[in-house]
Amino acid sequence: MISYLADERRVIQWIRHLAAETPVFFPMPHGKVNFRFERVDEASELQFARYRPTIIAPNSFLTPTKEEIFKYQRVGPGRYELTPAVETTFQILAGVRPCDLKAIKLMDDVFADGERDPYYFQRRTNTSLIGYACPAPCDEMAYCESAGSLDWRDGVDVMLTPVGDRMLIQAYTERGEALTASGDFDPCDDPDAELQRHLDERPKPFGRQLHAPVDELPAILERHWDSPLWDQHVERCFSCGTCNLVCPTCYCFDVKDVSALDGSSGSRTRQWDACMLTTFATVAGGHNFRADPAARQRHRVKRKFQYLNERYDSGAFCVGCARCGRQCTTGIDIFDIVNDIVDHDRAAAGGAS
Amino acid sequence: MTMPGAFEPSPVANYLPTTAIIEEAENFTARDRYFRLSLERPLGHRPGQFVMVSVFGLGEAPISISNPPGDAPTLEMVIRNAGSLTQVLHSYGPGDAIGLRGPYGHGFDLHDFLGRDVLFICGGLGLAPLRSLIRAVIDRRGEFGRVMVISGCRTPAEEIYRPDLTAWAERGDVDIVRLVDNAANMPWKGRVGLVTEPIAGLKLDPAETVVAMCGPPVMYKFVLLELAGAGINGDRVFVDLERRMRCGVGKCGHCQINDIYCCQDGPVFRFSEIAHLKEAFL
Amino acid sequence: MKDTEKPKPKIAFFDFAGCEGCQLALLNCEDVVLDLLELVDIVEFREALSEKAHRYDISFIEGSINREEDAQRLRDIRARSKYVVALGACACMGNVQARSNFVAPAENFAVVYGEEARNRVQTDREYWPLWAHTRVRSVDEVVPVDYQLRGCPMIPEEFLSLVKSLLAGSIPFFPPKPVCVECKMNCNECVFDQGRTCMGQVTYAGCNAVCINNGYVCDGCRGLLPGANLDAHRQLLRESGLTDAQIESRYRLFCSQAETKHTGQ
Amino acid sequence: MMSDNQRSYTIEVNHVTRVEGHGSIRINTREGVVEDVKLCIVEANRFFEAFVRGMGPEEIPWIVSRICGICCVGHQLASTKAVEAAIGVVPGAQTIELRKLLNLSQFLQSHVLHVYFLAVPDFFGAPSVLPLAKTHTEVVKRALALKKLANDFTAVVGGRTLHPMANTVGGWRKVPDKDALAAIRKRLLDALPEYEATVDLVSTLEIPPYERDTEYVSLTHPDEYALYDGEVRGSDMDGTASVDSYLSICNEFTVAHSTTKWSKWHRDSYMVGALARVNNNFAQLHPKAQETAQKLGLRVPCVNPYMNNVAQVVEIVHCAYESIALIEKVLDTGLRDEDFTVTPKAGQGAGATEVPRGLLFHDYTFGDDGRCVAANAVIPTSQNINNIERDMKHFVPLMLPTMSQKDLTLHMEMLLRAYDPCISCSVHMLDVEFVGGEEHPGEPC
Numbered sequence A: 001m002i003s004y005l006a007d008e009r010r011v012i013q014w015i016r017h018l019a020a021e022t023p024v025f026f027p028m029p030h031g032k033v034n035f036r037f038e039r040v041d042e043a044s045e046l047q048f049a050r051y052r053p054t055i056i057a058p059n060s061f062l063t064p065t066k067e068e069i070f071k072y073q074r075v076g077p078g079r080y081e082l083t084p085a086v087e088t089t090f091q092i093l094a095g096v097r098p099c100d101l102k103a104i105k106l107m108d109d110v111f112a113d114g115e116r117d118p119y120y121f122q123r124r125t126n127t128s129l130i131g132y133a134c135p136a137p138c139d140e141m142a143y144c145e146s147a148g149s150l151d152w153r154d155g156v157d158v159m160l161t162p163v164g165d166r167m168l169i170q171a172y173t174e175r176g177e178a179l180t181a182s183g184d185f186d187p188c189d190d191p192d193a194e195l196q197r198h199l200d201e202r203p204k205p206f207g208r209q210l211h212a213p214v215d216e217l218p219a220i221l222e223r224h225w226d227s228p229l230w231d232q233h234v235e236r237c238f239s240c241g242t243c244n245l246v247c248p249t250c251y252c253f254d255v256k257d258v259s260a261l262d263g264s265s266g267s268r269t270r271q272w273d274a275c276m277l278t279t280f281a282t283v284a285g286g287h288n289f290r291a292d293p294a295a296r297q298r299h300r301v302k303r304k305f306q307y308l309n310e311r312y313d314s315g316a317f318c319v320g321c322a323r324c325g326r327q328c329t330t331g332i333d334i335f336d337i338v339n340d341i342v343d344h345d346r347a348a349a350g351g352a353s
Numbered sequence B: 001m002t003m004p005g006a007f008e009p010s011p012v013a014n015y016l017p018t019t020a021i022i023e024e025a026e027n028f029t030a031r032d033r034y035f036r037l038s039l040e041r042p043l044g045h046r047p048g049q050f051v052m053v054s055v056f057g058l059g060e061a062p063i064s065i066s067n068p069p070g071d072a073p074t075l076e077m078v079i080r081n082a083g084s085l086t087q088v089l090h091s092y093g094p095g096d097a098i099g100l101r102g103p104y105g106h107g108f109d110l111h112d113f114l115g116r117d118v119l120f121i122c123g124g125l126g127l128a129p130l131r132s133l134i135r136a137v138i139d140r141r142g143e144f145g146r147v148m149v150i151s152g153c154r155t156p157a158e159e160i161y162r163p164d165l166t167a168w169a170e171r172g173d174v175d176i177v178r179l180v181d182n183a184a185n186m187p188w189k190g191r192v193g194l195v196t197e198p199i200a201g202l203k204l205d206p207a208e209t210v211v212a213m214c215g216p217p218v219m220y221k222f223v224l225l226e227l228a229g230a231g232i233n234g235d236r237v238f239v240d241l242e243r244r245m246r247c248g249v250g251k252c253g254h255c256q257i258n259d260i261y262c263c264q265d266g267p268v269f270r271f272s273e274i275a276h277l278k279e280a281f282l
Numbered sequence C: 001m002k003d004t005e006k007p008k009p010k011i012a013f014f015d016f017a018g019c020e021g022c023q024l025a026l027l028n029c030e031d032v033v034l035d036l037l038e039l040v041d042i043v044e045f046r047e048a049l050s051e052k053a054h055r056y057d058i059s060f061i062e063g064s065i066n067r068e069e070d071a072q073r074l075r076d077i078r079a080r081s082k083y084v085v086a087l088g089a090c091a092c093m094g095n096v097q098a099r100s101n102f103v104a105p106a107e108n109f110a111v112v113y114g115e116e117a118r119n120r121v122q123t124d125r126e127y128w129p130l131w132a133h134t135r136v137r138s139v140d141e142v143v144p145v146d147y148q149l150r151g152c153p154m155i156p157e158e159f160l161s162l163v164k165s166l167l168a169g170s171i172p173f174f175p176p177k178p179v180c181v182e183c184k185m186n187c188n189e190c191v192f193d194q195g196r197t198c199m200g201q202v203t204y205a206g207c208n209a210v211c212i213n214n215g216y217v218c219d220g221c222r223g224l225l226p227g228a229n230l231d232a233h234r235q236l237l238r239e240s241g242l243t244d245a246q247i248e249s250r251y252r253l254f255c256s257q258a259e260t261k262h263t264g265q
Numbered sequence D: 001m002m003s004d005n006q007r008s009y010t011i012e013v014n015h016v017t018r019v020e021g022h023g024s025i026r027i028n029t030r031e032g033v034v035e036d037v038k039l040c041i042v043e044a045n046r047f048f049e050a051f052v053r054g055m056g057p058e059e060i061p062w063i064v065s066r067i068c069g070i071c072c073v074g075h076q077l078a079s080t081k082a083v084e085a086a087i088g089v090v091p092g093a094q095t096i097e098l099r100k101l102l103n104l105s106q107f108l109q110s111h112v113l114h115v116y117f118l119a120v121p122d123f124f125g126a127p128s129v130l131p132l133a134k135t136h137t138e139v140v141k142r143a144l145a146l147k148k149l150a151n152d153f154t155a156v157v158g159g160r161t162l163h164p165m166a167n168t169v170g171g172w173r174k175v176p177d178k179d180a181l182a183a184i185r186k187r188l189l190d191a192l193p194e195y196e197a198t199v200d201l202v203s204t205l206e207i208p209p210y211e212r213d214t215e216y217v218s219l220t221h222p223d224e225y226a227l228y229d230g231e232v233r234g235s236d237m238d239g240t241a242s243v244d245s246y247l248s249i250c251n252e253f254t255v256a257h258s259t260t261k262w263s264k265w266h267r268d269s270y271m272v273g274a275l276a277r278v279n280n281n282f283a284q285l286h287p288k289a290q291e292t293a294q295k296l297g298l299r300v301p302c303v304n305p306y307m308n309n310v311a312q313v314v315e316i317v318h319c320a321y322e323s324i325a326l327i328e329k330v331l332d333t334g335l336r337d338e339d340f341t342v343t344p345k346a347g348q349g350a351g352a353t354e355v356p357r358g359l360l361f362h363d364y365t366f367g368d369d370g371r372c373v374a375a376n377a378v379i380p381t382s383q384n385i386n387n388i389e390r391d392m393k394h395f396v397p398l399m400l401p402t403m404s405q406k407d408l409t410l411h412m413e414m415l416l417r418a419y420d421p422c423i424s425c426s427v428h429m430l431d432v433e434f435v436g437g438e439e440h441p442g443e444p445c
């Protein structure tokens, strides 16, 4: 690993330099209070300090909201020619926070499960990640430390770690080394000391804290299948799916064909779906396996803190970014739901003993 | 078709269907249509697996494979007119082409049944996937103990694979119970009642019996209770769980129950392995 | 897709009380209009042509039904059509003009045409057939409707998807989900984050959140989503500073009709 | 045998096709003498002026846009101006330029639609534009391409083609994307030959030669060919009248034999629309548009209402060149997000704008609670209707001796269409007329 030091100005210069040759996406302010990843051009104002998790997580660059998987073209009676979608544009996601970095690692697991998903991995291999270690929680909602993602670095090409008024720049991969070669950086002899300084400078505890360690949550949640809390936490739910769509570890999709008017050509696409939507688990004939909003909320929460951890053994599938709680218009926060269940579990255990 | 070899799902062929031609089609019932397709090469499937059937422009649907494994480049299936795609498939007949990919999922493992008494419980269209296994068992009849089939549907007019059921009954070495919920005003020689009712009368040997079942979601709870009453252990009951599926290969999230994907880890499950999943038997 | 040839379906457009924007939206599908003509026979389209026919495979009905005379004409069209599709918000749910249902018809007359006209309408039999303003009704309040193309105006993509679907012998389907889904997929900042209010959470999607994409809010022109959590939504609007009267007016802006139906009033 | 023109007959064209909204023409002749000519509106009421009461200032333009799909931009602009006048909001220069662009795009769209889809089929003797797709494929393709360009133009500026949402009281909710705007400019430039071809096409059409002098009324502006803004000018007057005085311009009145509200100003009736604008403001047209007028034989003052179609083509050329120049100007200045917060308050105000079919007035009054208490709109078609009927009454006797009933019917339909009437709009302003003729007692025409 090669390590450098530089002030933020030079780091930004370097990112601009990269952007001149390659599409680089960076979190930029959008609207009144939000951020989104936008393509860097000459006019972009790049800043690391001001940040709130982007509306949609950067995994949309790996699994776009709507993506063509192949085109079809009728070439004769009943005969079709299929052309699978090939996406080889190289892109750089810069300023990606640790929560999102961990989420991308989780997506790597999901899309490698069983058959490797070619559409995901062709984008993944063509994407470079430049991470940024948060020196402070992005706002009062974040609970990344508690969710176990705050120190995530796995999968990055380059990691930027703020230390004092400078940044530690570390290339973790060969690609990272190639990228950093063009920066006007000073060498860093003792990266570990710098990292330690970063940790020392960081507030403790960092952000909100879940009421139980994430590795205890599967067992706790398992004990509360029938809890009335599920109903309470959906009283105000719109089943709008926002919490799914903004979540960096939600990946469910629907498959749809888009065809020319006469049906002779078109494409098969997949587009994001959301398990909080009413018809997500409806089968033909009308039976809905999760007709009740509480059942859907339970599925979502358990997916993040129990089911998928059990399947992939990669820790919690919630990375604590708090996007869902921030974007839910009605103020439902998965953090509160989980804590509520933990509190009830503790109370019940206390009462029993 | 330009993409060869799609029956061995390779990373490139993922999601890409191949073309198959319908050789024979017949309406089994008012809403269930039987198809026999000819393929370029044998499917190489196991009983209980499924394929994704496509019509370009309309999308895909998971459909169970009805024929037993073997060397014939053939695929049999029964499709119920249940929605946008299946309605269109009902207008298809011999000579028409459809798209296919698969086979997908974990089917039944014949080894779990060899040397045992085998009970099949089929509700309605549930006979379609089970037929694949029943045929495989009957083909090697000598290697199994008793072979019993309970096949139920709502009315006599809704029974599928009637010639098969008759032929199996005529063999003499297979116990067939055919029953309907309601036979009002219709010719019907079988029994009237629910698929749970004949179970007790079969005098099953709990130690020897292996069960395979498939039917509408409501059926499972009751059959499982009945089987438990007959002393049959959950590790010898195999269930076929059908959920909404979009990709068939464990990515789209629709068929997820707890930490399992019905498509990839199923659709056939050993009951004891999923008995704790509360959403499995809603 | 099957390759057998089928006769071209006959398609007709009929307009009742509305702005005719939905028909215009169709004329605005310049890229596909000519292809469409290859596949279907448009046999009645008063806004663009002078031809007429007597039986229709698909009749698209634009506009709300405001008078009994129009209801009769609609029943006649229904009898001669295989499928009836309500085209646009006026046909689907009455649209803005259904607001006048909350006011006595005579009062509406007086406001627009003056007291004298009101008196004439009320006393002179001759005026009745044209003026009889029963109530603004959606098409499905008068005849059975097979499919709805929602929105003010309707969304051409949905129109084309419906036609494609019917041409293929399939069943058109518009997934019942709220506008928030499309809004999020467009990576918009939620209007509640801007201190404004939105009908998106309880509104049937399909518009690609076009109003929010363009800096506005969702006013619900596609009607309420079946089963939407209206209590929670009203509560949210209250918490966002709206009075009950403002909330009702917001609900009534486009979907006065749908809302009364929805809540079973 | 009696010749056709000697017979007594009634021409009835119910639900005239290829016009916006439902209108019927009824002509009675007895032994070669015209007894009665009527144009009836059979559209159902929607009571806009009634149900907008209670709405806030921002809601009004958004909702009244629904008066008419074809004229939605016009209704939106006129009502926005009226609301702004009522509550004392002065929009910034950028907003005004964007509104002008929005209006230009609507002119391009509407005129192309009218000329190609609604009027041209008559000249080709086709019942509609559809058969032309086979016989005159190039013409139809060009029409579609030009319409698409104009629609995309509206969408880029206004957010979407129909009932655009970007414009609001006080400003622009989301300013257009500069790249998209630049792309529209490029497409307009590339389309100039297509607009030329449109001129060539129209130059081949045989315009009926009927003339009847009338008063021509339009906006007029010292600095430009008035489309978005200006004072009102009637061709019979010196000077101008203010928009606020619109009630004494339209002078809506009822006539003994009809319950229809008619308009007149200095004469029995007046005409608004493309021909009126071209007549009144010819000198301010873009030089290319003036050239076009010359090429098409339009010399002002022109008193042939059938020439309204030609005037529309002249305006198409004008709008194309205007749009190109204005987009360039807007891009050079750059686009900024503007604050458009509006405080509702009491007040009354009127606003006017030219829309493709003519002069449009909106007028709103807000109460102390900032909610609308009164609304009024006077639309071009209601101003024209008196003039159309008078044209018909004038032309029918001229044509009767030489024309078959069929041709006469066609000519009357063509005349109506030449005005490009928009009956959807007019419905809320017009009373329905009944013909109490003996043949059809009590039946509406």
Ligand SMILES: Cc1cc2nc3c(=O)[nH]c(=O)nc-3n(C[C@H](O)[C@H](O)[C@H](O)COP(=O)(O)OP(=O)(O)OC[C@H]3O[C@@H](n4cnc5c(N)ncnc54)[C@H](O)[C@@H]3O)c2cc1C
Pocket: A279, A281, A282, A283, A284, A285, A286, B050, B060, B061, B062, B063, B064, B065, B077, B078, B079, B080, B081, B082, B083, B084, B085, B086, B087, B125, B128, B129, B241, B242, B243, B244, B245, B267, C173
């Ligand atoms: C493993 C497996 C094996 C199967 N085997 C068979 C088989 O052998 N034979 C067979 O016939 N079927 C089988 N099925 C079921 C079959 O896949 C479905 O019937 C089929 O997918 C229906 O597709 P469709 O496009 O016709 O229906 P669609 O129109 O797509 O309907 C399906 C879904 O669309 C949505 N939808 C459509 N209309 C509405 C509406 N009005 N309101 C709300 N939602 C709506 C629903 O969400 C519904 O779940 C199997 C399913 C699985 C999972």
Ligand code: SF4
Pocket: A236, A237, A238, A239, A240, A241, A242, A243, A244, A276, A324, A327, A328, A329, A330, A331, A332
């Ligand atoms: S974002 Fe909130 S309201 Fe929407 S589905 Fe999720 S929890 Fe429910």
Ligand code: SF4
Pocket: A243, A246, A247, A248, A249, A250, A304, A317, A318, A319, A320, A321, A322, A323, A324, A325, A334
């Ligand atoms: S569940 Fe919520 S907090 Fe957790 S990762 Fe998803 S969006 Fe972030």
Ligand code: SF4
Pocket: A242, A329, C179, C180, C181, C183, C184, C188, C189, C190, C191, C192, C198, C199, C200, C201, C209, C212, C218
């Ligand atoms: S702006 Fe409206 S549609 Fe979009 S997310 Fe918010 S509530 Fe939903």
